[in-house]
Amino acid sequence: MAEAMRRAGIRPSEVDVFEFAESFAALCLRLRRDFDAGPERLNPAGGAIATGHPFGATGAITVGDCLENLERGAGRLGVAGVSTLAGIGVGLTLDRVS
Known part of the structure; x- marks a missing residue:
């Protein structure tokens, strides 16, 4: 996820979800720490x-x-990730564009 954000030029603080x-x-505990993302932003x-x-289908x-x-929170930037x-x-x- 960090690499995807880096390539897109997005800082974790800009991500809504x-x-x-x-x-x-x-x-998830590590992501919360690394991206300073509480439960309102990480897997809400x-x-x-x-x-x-x-x-x-993951x-x-x-x-x-x-x-x-x-959409639910009217956010714009999201990052999705899957562990392997x-x-x-x-x-x-x-x-997300309106």
């Missing part, structure tokens, strides 16, 4: 541990959740 499909709660409707993600669900939370094995992950920045 971080949506992260976590495999373990510890990953609950993450993968709380809601569950069908195998093979990326689509995470992006959809991020867009839905941006061995600490590798995938991140995507989203800019």
Whole structure:
């Protein structure tokens, strides 16, 4: 997620919603610390541990959740991320336009 923000020229303080499909709660705790993102910005409707993600659909669900939370809170910038094995992950920045 940090690399996606860096490439897009976005600082964590500018992001309205971080949506992260976590495999373990510890990953969310690190994101909260690294991006100074409280529960109102990080998985505001609950993450993968709380809601569950069908195998093979995690990326689509995470992006959809991020867009839905941006719309719900009238936010503009979002970052969606999925953790994968061995600490590798995938991140995507989203800019909602009205």
